[in-house]
Amino acid sequence: MPKSESSINPFETAKRQVDIVADMLGINGGVREILKHPKRELTVNFPVRLDDGSSRVFTGHRVQYNMARGPCKGGIRYHPQVTLDEVRALAAWMTWKCATVNIPYGGAKGGVICDPKHMSTGELERLTRRFASEISSIIGPEIDIPAPDVYTDSQTMAWIMDTYSMQKGYSVPGVVTGKPISLGGSEGRGEATGRGCAYVVREAAKDVGVRVKGGTVAVQGFGNAGSVAANILYDEQGAKIVAVSDSKGGIYKADGFNPHAVEEHKKKTGSVVGFPGAKAISNEDVLETKADILIPAALENQITAKNADRISAKIIGEAANGPTVPEADEILFQKKVVVLPDILANAGGVTVSYFEWAQDIQGYYWPLAEVNQRLEQVMVRSYGDVHKVATERKVHHRTAAYVVAIQRVVDAMRIRGIYP
Numbered sequence: 001m002p003k004s005e006s007s008i009n010p011f012e013t014a015k016r017q018v019d020i021v022a023d024m025l026g027i028n029g030g031v032r033e034i035l036k037h038p039k040r041e042l043t044v045n046f047p048v049r050l051d052d053g054s055s056r057v058f059t060g061h062r063v064q065y066n067m068a069r070g071p072c073k074g075g076i077r078y079h080p081q082v083t084l085d086e087v088r089a090l091a092a093w094m095t096w097k098c099a100t101v102n103i104p105y106g107g108a109k110g111g112v113i114c115d116p117k118h119m120s121t122g123e124l125e126r127l128t129r130r131f132a133s134e135i136s137s138i139i140g141p142e143i144d145i146p147a148p149d150v151y152t153d154s155q156t157m158a159w160i161m162d163t164y165s166m167q168k169g170y171s172v173p174g175v176v177t178g179k180p181i182s183l184g185g186s187e188g189r190g191e192a193t194g195r196g197c198a199y200v201v202r203e204a205a206k207d208v209g210v211r212v213k214g215g216t217v218a219v220q221g222f223g224n225a226g227s228v229a230a231n232i233l234y235d236e237q238g239a240k241i242v243a244v245s246d247s248k249g250g251i252y253k254a255d256g257f258n259p260h261a262v263e264e265h266k267k268k269t270g271s272v273v274g275f276p277g278a279k280a281i282s283n284e285d286v287l288e289t290k291a292d293i294l295i296p297a298a299l300e301n302q303i304t305a306k307n308a309d310r311i312s313a314k315i316i317g318e319a320a321n322g323p324t325v326p327e328a329d330e331i332l333f334q335k336k337v338v339v340l341p342d343i344l345a346n347a348g349g350v351t352v353s354y355f356e357w358a359q360d361i362q363g364y365y366w367p368l369a370e371v372n373q374r375l376e377q378v379m380v381r382s383y384g385d386v387h388k389v390a391t392e393r394k395v396h397h398r399t400a401a402y403v404v405a406i407q408r409v410v411d412a413m414r415i416r417g418i419y420p
Helices: 010-025 029-035 084-100 121-135 154-168 192-208 224-235 259-269 283-288 326-334 348-362 368-393 397-416
Strands: 040-049 055-066 072-079 106-113 144-148 216-220 240-246 249-252 279-281 293-296 315-317 338-340
Touching: 010 029, 010 084, 010 397, 029 397, 040 084, 040 121, 055 072, 055 084, 055 121, 055 144, 072 084, 072 121, 072 154, 072 348, 084 106, 084 348, 084 368, 084 397, 106 121, 106 144, 121 154, 144 154, 144 348, 192 224, 192 293, 192 315, 192 338, 192 348, 192 368, 216 224, 216 283, 224 240, 224 259, 224 293, 240 259, 240 283, 249 283, 326 338, 338 397, 348 368, 368 397
Parallel strands: 072 106, 072 144, 216 240, 216 293, 293 315, 315 338
Antiparallel strands: 040 055, 055 106, 240 249, 249 279
16 A cells, blocks of 8 residues: 555655656766765754753754765754654755755754743753754854754744854854844845745746736745745736635635735734635635646645646746645646746745855845845756756756756765765
């Protein structure tokens, strides 16, 4: 019997993706094996004092996947279901994401098995500081630069930065990214994922023959990335936003609505649901809405073999991680739908994290306009690199992005050689 989606080992999936591209590129032997193994893994079990005076032991992981192209980069997540294989897979995908947009990083990821929804701020601070201490020997501006991920944020990064700095005896803002502006964070970091996605969608539209100005857009997941992408396509490209959703449901209006007004409504009520003049629809309906552009910005595994045939969009920009399953990729490719994969479409976040790190290292900070201009240059160039491979090899853009990324990592490995 086939495995259910929930029982599929994510690291086995990540290794299969490497094999597919390695076959295409003729990569064999030791190089292929290196691509399928993390460079370094650290698992720590550490005590945290709880508010009631008792102590509890937590387990955390930090995986550094590949450092051929530079120091490792990747988030730290807090979640009850964190597993080592999940962290390995996420570290691999960060390696390919950084290489796709050609920033000088390898990939890493971290996670602590905990339920932050049932922990106080004080408990989270003590957990964060202890975990930071435990992994401090393998993180740093020249080695591995963590960032926020699931259930972590700028405050979490501030605690890590402070803990690491206290051990060093001086401030080291470059040890993490996603920090508050007051501690060396970058302008534009908060909206970078959505903005980068909007830039890539705009570029793809030129090749597909879709007009963004006056064209229709549906967004599943009107959170940070989804709302920013919608706002930028609306404000800067003149697109018509016809459907959006959040975890509580969705709304649709054929002649479009102002996404800023929807954002205000969500701030007041907690959801996009009930926006005046809009028709209520489900999260699933948003995916199948008649629209030129679809931006899945919610959860993974949303576009499947069951609904891919019913998607009418010509362009899908993956602002979320893993919203499209492999079987759906093939269906959409046959339908001539351009899927802009997550390792390209949502790489704006890690790109501006790189900018933040570069600014911290220099001690020189850029204005917002410069950050956005540099982000646009990176995303436009990266889309061009991926689209060229997709066209030449007659493959979908996800495979093309992996070809670009893995070839760049392999080139760096071969040039560096094996020491000693």
